[in-house]
Amino acid sequence: MRQQSKLGLGGHTFIEQLGNDPEASFEEQCAIVSACLDQGIRLIDTTYYQERVALGKVLTELQRREEVQIMAWNFFKQPGKENDLVKPTPYEPHHIDIMLEELRTDYIDILVIHAQDDTEKQRRELELAKQWIAEGKVNKAAIGMLKLEHLQQLPDNHPVSYVLAPYNAFNQGALETFRKAKEMGLEVVALSPFIRGWKLDEIGEDKAKAAEILLRWVTGHELVDFVIVSMRKSDWVKANVEAVQSGPLDQEEEQKLNSWIERLA
Ligand SMILES: NC(=O)c1ccc[n+]([C@@H]2O[C@H](COP(=O)([O-])OP(=O)(O)OC[C@H]3O[C@@H](n4cnc5c(N)ncnc54)[C@H](OP(=O)(O)O)[C@@H]3O)[C@@H](O)[C@H]2O)c1
Numbered sequence: 001m002r003q004q005s006k007l008g009l010g011g012h013t014f015i016e017q018l019g020n021d022p023e024a025s026f027e028e029q030c031a032i033v034s035a036c037l038d039q040g041i042r043l044i045d046t047t048y049y050q051e052r053v054a055l056g057k058v059l060t061e062l063q064r065r066e067e068v069q070i071m072a073w074n075f076f077k078q079p080g081k082e083n084d085l086v087k088p089t090p091y092e093p094h095h096i097d098i099m100l101e102e103l104r105t106d107y108i109d110i111l112v113i114h115a116q117d118d119t120e121k122q123r124r125e126l127e128l129a130k131q132w133i134a135e136g137k138v139n140k141a142a143i144g145m146l147k148l149e150h151l152q153q154l155p156d157n158h159p160v161s162y163v164l165a166p167y168n169a170f171n172q173g174a175l176e177t178f179r180k181a182k183e184m185g186l187e188v189v190a191l192s193p194f195i196r197g198w199k200l201d202e203i204g205e206d207k208a209k210a211a212e213i214l215l216r217w218v219t220g221h222e223l224v225d226f227v228i229v230s231m232r233k234s235d236w237v238k239a240n241v242e243a244v245q246s247g248p249l250d251q252e253e254e255q256k257l258n259s260w261i262e263r264l265a
Contacts, residue, residue: 006219006244008043008071008189009036010230011051012196017085024232026057033058035237037067045071045228048085049102056104069109072099073144088114091125096132110162111138115146119153130159142189148177151184164189167224169217169257170199170265178223189226193218197230203260212243213253220248
């Protein structure tokens, strides 16, 4: 099998909101996931429940569940808001079975807990994650959208193996958190290399080259283990995998990137 890529596929790929292009058709979604798996992208993130439902359908069609590492967050369907992108809800005991049903699987590889400031509530979610790991419904746990203090407040026997936060050339606010996570032996997952793709338009130059530079900046970062990017077109899978393979930026590319940051940050 191909070596696993540092790239992961973002679940916003499967929904219309938060992107520039229209929602990808079911056939295109299948083609995107197939292209990812064929090129070594195994990690697939799902944030909103709509993304879990879509990925479950795609993996059933492709019959490739075992090749994927599914990452899933605590955003749930709410009555009367079925089409909305809702806020996260702290995990409760019944949530795991709902998630498994939506994903059409019997385990989640990486369960993401959205960080919250109420330490007692966060502790209860960590306990639930531990219980689900013991039951075989979850393999590993993660904390997402966290700040440094969330790491500092983790209890000694926490189950967390990964941290996730937006991190890209224009938004380096998670750097200290990622440093601390690495010291604690955790894996670091950077989200949104293109800030939902909007930054590529703002830069206003050759979009493919701008995407390549932004992606290589973050995948070349020593602290970053995985980078989650949404791709609504299967063609972008190859382009992004090739960008990562071409390694860190050279001096000229660094200068170009710095000029964009000066102009737009
Ligand atoms: N940022 C957060 O707060 C957050 C929170 C939780 C989870 N996440 C995870 O992070 C994932 C990625 O974040 P994101 O979707 O916000 O932003 P992103 O990955 O930075 O940007 C994705 C957009 O970039 C465009 N794109 C991708 N490859 C391209 C290429 N080679 N050339 C040109 N354009 C390209 C596509 O735009 P169009 O298709 O729209 O044209 C795509 O939708 C999400 O799907 C989610 O799984 C993010």
